[in-house]
Amino acid sequence: MTFTLEGMHAETAASDALAPVLEADFYRFQQTLTDTEQRALGRIRAFLDAEVRPFADDHWEQARSPRHLVPRIAELGLYANAFERTRHFDNSALFRGWVAMEISRADPSTATFIGVHSGLAMTAIAVGGSEEQRAEWMPKLAAGELIAAFGLTEPGHGSDTAKGLETTAERRGDHWVLNGAKRWIGNGAFADLVVIWARDVADDQVKGFLVRTPTPGFSATTIARKQSLRAVENADILLEDVIVAENDRLQRIGGFRDVAVVLRLTRADVAWQALGVAVGAYECAVAYAAHRVQFGKPIASYQLVQQKLADALAAITASTALCVRVSQLQDEGEQTDQQAAMAKAFVTARMREVVALAREICGGNGIQLGGHEQLGADIPPGYSVARYFADAEAVYTFEGTYDMNSLIVGRAITGIAAFV
Known part of the structure; x- marks a missing residue:
C-alpha cells in the first residue's frame, strides 16, 4: 500500500507553505520539485532544525547515534522514502536526493545513520x-x-570487495554457515538485522544473507576513537559458524553484479549527502563572517573573505546541478553506473574544498564544536564548521573512493578497465 500526501497527509499538506529556497541554492534548483514535494521538504526541514541540528554537536562529541529519533524519523517516512510498498510520499528520486541533502546539512552522522538503514540495507x-x-x-x-546494517566491507577489503571478499558461506542442507569478518559497518553496533555479503564456497559467487544479530556466533564491537562521523556507531563484526536459514538468503542475488546494482542506486544519494555537508559548512561560514568583527567591522566586508564565500558557493552550485541531473536520470530510468560514479566523485571533491574554505573563514574558532558561541550572536546551535570539516573525510571515502569512481568513469570514456 502506498501512502500519499494527498491521502494520509492531505489536511496537513493543504495548510503547508512551500519550503523556502536556501540561500546556498543560488540557481533555485529546489524549484524543480513539485509543490507537494516542496511542502513535504518544509516539514522535514522543520523537524531537522528543531530536533537534529541543535543536538548534533553533543551526539558527535559523545560518539552516540541519535537512536531516540528513530520513531520520529519513521513517522516522517524517511526510512520508507524510496520503496513502493512502504513509502509515505508520492515522490521522485529528485525529491529523495533533496531530503538526503537536507538531513546531511543538519547533521552528516544522522544522514549516514538513515542512509545505511534505508539506503543500503x-x-x-x-x-x-x-x-x-x-x-x-x-x-x-x-x-x-x-534497525538494519549493511555488511560488505572487510578488514582487508574495501575497494576490491568484488574479487577479494573473504567472508565465506557454505550450504549445509537447508541452512548456510557463515565465517569471516566485516569492518566499518555503520549501525553495526546496535542493529537488529545485518545484510551480510559472503562468497559461496561452492560456486565462488557473492550472495547476501539476512542475519539477525542475536544469532549465535555473531558479535559486533564498536570501533572507538573515530574522528569522522562520530555519531555513527560503526562496528567490527565477527562471524564464527553463524547459521542462517536458506529462507534468509536474498533470493534474487546471484553474484557481485547484483550487489553493484544496490551500490549504484545509493551512490547518487551519497553525492547528495556530500552536497549537504558542503551546504552546512558554507552556512556556518556565512553566519560566522557576518558576526565576527576584526579591525572594527565584520569580516564579511573584506574582499578575501567574500572571494572564499563566492568560490564555495560556485562549488555548491555546480555540485547541485550534477546531483539534480543524475536524480532526474534515475527518475527517467536512464541513470548509469558511470553517471552515478561521476556525481559521487565530483561532488565529494568539491565538498572537501568547501569545508576547507569554510573552516578557514572561521579561523581558530573553526576547530571547536560550537565555535560561534563566543561571538555572543543570535546564531542557532549546531553551526559547528569543525564537525562538517571532520565528517567530510568519511563521506569522501565511503561508497567508493574518489579514485575508484573516477576509474568507473574512465572505463566508460575509453572502454578499458584500469582498476588493476
Whole structure:
C-alpha cells in the first residue's frame, strides 16, 4: 500500500507553505520539485532544525547515534522514502536526493545513520529479496521497529570487495554457515538485522544473507576513537559458524553484479549527502563572517573573505546541478553506473574544498564544536564548521573512493578497465 500526501497527509499538506529556497541554492534548483514535494521538504526541514541540528554537536562529541529519533524519523517516512510498498510520499528520486541533502546539512552522522538503514540495507532487500522477504522485512524496517546494517566491507577489503571478499558461506542442507569478518559497518553496533555479503564456497559467487544479530556466533564491537562521523556507531563484526536459514538468503542475488546494482542506486544519494555537508559548512561560514568583527567591522566586508564565500558557493552550485541531473536520470530510468560514479566523485571533491574554505573563514574558532558561541550572536546551535570539516573525510571515502569512481568513469570514456 502506498501512502500519499494527498491521502494520509492531505489536511496537513493543504495548510503547508512551500519550503523556502536556501540561500546556498543560488540557481533555485529546489524549484524543480513539485509543490507537494516542496511542502513535504518544509516539514522535514522543520523537524531537522528543531530536533537534529541543535543536538548534533553533543551526539558527535559523545560518539552516540541519535537512536531516540528513530520513531520520529519513521513517522516522517524517511526510512520508507524510496520503496513502493512502504513509502509515505508520492515522490521522485529528485525529491529523495533533496531530503538526503537536507538531513546531511543538519547533521552528516544522522544522514549516514538513515542512509545505511534505508539506503543500503532496505535497498538490498528491495532489490535482492523475494516477495516473501520484502513482505516480512520492509514494513518493520520502514516503521523503525528494527534497525538494519549493511555488511560488505572487510578488514582487508574495501575497494576490491568484488574479487577479494573473504567472508565465506557454505550450504549445509537447508541452512548456510557463515565465517569471516566485516569492518566499518555503520549501525553495526546496535542493529537488529545485518545484510551480510559472503562468497559461496561452492560456486565462488557473492550472495547476501539476512542475519539477525542475536544469532549465535555473531558479535559486533564498536570501533572507538573515530574522528569522522562520530555519531555513527560503526562496528567490527565477527562471524564464527553463524547459521542462517536458506529462507534468509536474498533470493534474487546471484553474484557481485547484483550487489553493484544496490551500490549504484545509493551512490547518487551519497553525492547528495556530500552536497549537504558542503551546504552546512558554507552556512556556518556565512553566519560566522557576518558576526565576527576584526579591525572594527565584520569580516564579511573584506574582499578575501567574500572571494572564499563566492568560490564555495560556485562549488555548491555546480555540485547541485550534477546531483539534480543524475536524480532526474534515475527518475527517467536512464541513470548509469558511470553517471552515478561521476556525481559521487565530483561532488565529494568539491565538498572537501568547501569545508576547507569554510573552516578557514572561521579561523581558530573553526576547530571547536560550537565555535560561534563566543561571538555572543543570535546564531542557532549546531553551526559547528569543525564537525562538517571532520565528517567530510568519511563521506569522501565511503561508497567508493574518489579514485575508484573516477576509474568507473574512465572505463566508460575509453572502454578499458584500469582498476588493476
